[in-house]
Amino acid sequence: SAVISQKPSRDICQRGTSLTIQCQVDSQVTMMFWYRQQPGQSLTLIATANQGSEATYESGFVIDKFPISRPNLTFSTLTVSNMSPEDSSIYLCSVRDPGQGPYEQYFGPGTRLTVT
Amino acid sequence: SQQGEEDPQALSIQEGENATMNCSYKTSINNLQWYRQNSGRGLVHLILIRSNEREKHSGRLRVTLDTSKKSSSLLITASRAADTASYFCATRKDTGRRALTFGSGTRLQVQP
Numbered sequence: 001s002a003v004i005s006q007k008p009s010r011d012i013c014q015r016g017t018s019l020t021i022q023c024q025v026d027s028q029v030t031m032m033f034w035y036r037q038q039p040g041q042s043l044t045l046i047a048t049a050n051q052g053s054e055a056t057y058e059s060g061f062v063i064d065k066f067p068i069s070r071p072n073l074t075f076s077t078l079t080v081s082n083m084s085p086e087d088s089s090i091y092l093c094s095v096r097d098p099g100q101g102p103y104e105q106y107f108g109p110g111t112r113l114t115v116t
Numbered sequence: 117s118q119q120g121e122e123d124p125q126a127l128s129i130q131e132g133e134n135a136t137m138n139c140s141y142k143t144s145i146n147n148l149q150w151y152r153q154n155s156g157r158g159l160v161h162l163i164l165i166r167s168n169e170r171e172k173h174s175g176r177l178r179v180t181l182d183t184s185k186k187s188s189s190l191l192i193t194a195s196r197a198a199d200t201a202s203y204f205c206a207t208r209k210d211t212g213r214r215a216l217t218f219g220s221g222t223r224l225q226v227q228p
Contacts, residue, residue: 004158033215042204043159043218092158096214104149105206105216109158 002027002095004108012114013083020079021111023093028073031096034066037110038089046091049076083115122205122219130227135192137222139205140185146208148181149216150190153202162190162203197228 003026013019023032030051035043046066047055055068070076080087093108122139129135141148147166151159165172165181165188172179178191192199202223206216 001161031214035218042220045215045217048215094215104161104164106161107151107159 001104002029002097002106004093004095004106006091006093006108006111008111009109010112010114012116015084015115017083018079018081019083019113020077021091021093021113023076023078023108025074025095027097029095029097030073032070032076033094033096033105034068034076034078035092035094035107036089037092043092046078080113083113085115088113088115122203122222124222125220126223126225128225128227129195131195131197133195135195135199135224135226137190137203137205137224139188139190139219141188141205141207141219142186143207145183148179148188149206149208150177150179150188151204151206151218153204153221155201159204192224195224195226197226200224200226 005024007022011019032049034046036046037043045058046061047057047068049055049068049070051070051073065081067079090110090112092110094105096105127135145167147164149164150162152162153159163174163177163179165179167183170181176193181188188205202221204221205219208216
């Protein structure tokens with residue numbers, strides 16, 4: 001299974017600022033995803049990060065608000081821009097590599113963001 | 117549309133009892149997976165059941181899948197206090213989107 005780390009693990013930010021979350025995987029993976037989990041809620045897919053191309057965003061999420069980079073097969077960043085208290089959530093990086101098992105999806109420990 | 121609704125939303129049982137959680141979904145799927153999340157941390161994969169399977173076991177876990185009813189259940193037998201967590205079902209469509217779609221989750225509390 002893939003081992004995923006995220007930085008920072010948590011942060012408290014002021015509204016109007018931006019935070020970049022890093023996701024590092026211990027192996028090369030083809031598919032990388034970013035999820036948001038609002039307090040007490042389930043996970044919602046933000047976007048799929050594809051290496052060498054622009055991320056694919058889900059309905060309700062836009063690139064200007066959540067720009068994503070995927071410079072190689074082991075790393076990605078998600079930026080939460082111009083934050084408001086409504087952005088307070090846990091942000092999770094997730095990967096899937098059909099070469100390592102076609103079905104399972106692995107998750108990082110999450111970044112807990114609080115916007116004041 | 118929401119994929120994966122779970123019930124109950126919250127469940128409290130005594131240690132040693134069995135816990136059953138249910139999940140319903142709306143579209144055709146390739147597989148259904150169950151995950152556990154402890155205290156808002158990362159998710160741990162528990163078990164996967166393919167669309168052509170009806171039942172699967174892993175240790176104290178038993179998962180069933182009824183594709184005609186678009187529903188699944190997760191049974192945890194002989195529960196322990198350490199099983200206290202949120203449990204989510206997740207589905208992947210048989211076509212299109214490659215990422216998992218998560219249900220609303222069940223918060224399980226196992227009282228010692």
